[in-house]
Amino acid sequence: MLKYCVKCVLPHTKPHLSINEEGVCIACQNYTERRLIDWESRRKKFDQIVDRYRQNGAHWDCIVPVSGGKDSTYQVHKVLELGLNPLCVTATTCHLSINPASRPIWFFVGPFTS
Numbered sequence: 001m002l003k004y005c006v007k008c009v010l011p012h013t014k015p016h017l018s019i020n021e022e023g024v025c026i027a028c029q030n031y032t033e034r035r036l037i038d039w040e041s042r043r044k045k046f047d048q049i050v051d052r053y054r055q056n057g058a059h060w061d062c063i064v065p066v067s068g069g070k071d072s073t074y075q076v077h078k079v080l081e082l083g084l085n086p087l088c089v090t091a092t093t094c095h096l097s098i099n100p101a102s103r104p105i106w107f108f109v110g111p112f113t114s
């Protein structure tokens, strides 16, 4: 018998989804717990990490695996907003490879220099 989350009605058959005793799925539990996170503190820590790896244009600052989907494209957009120079690599579900074929994504998302 299918079980559904009482909040979002996702079925328990969705991969990697668990439903607790109250009938709430892990995605809804995580969403609720976001209120408990100190986002300002996390942002400061994140900015410190970004500053540590920023190369000021001499090299790539970070690697972003890009599948071409909205999530990875958004990540590229965000690192460009931070002024980073990302090395975007083609990402599939199981493998990562540096692939010149993915360069149109780099140009589509924002400026790219090597």
Ligand SMILES: [Zn+2]
Pocket (backbone or CB within 6 Å): 005, 006, 007, 008, 009, 010, 024, 025, 026, 027, 028, 029
């Ligand atoms: Zn749910």
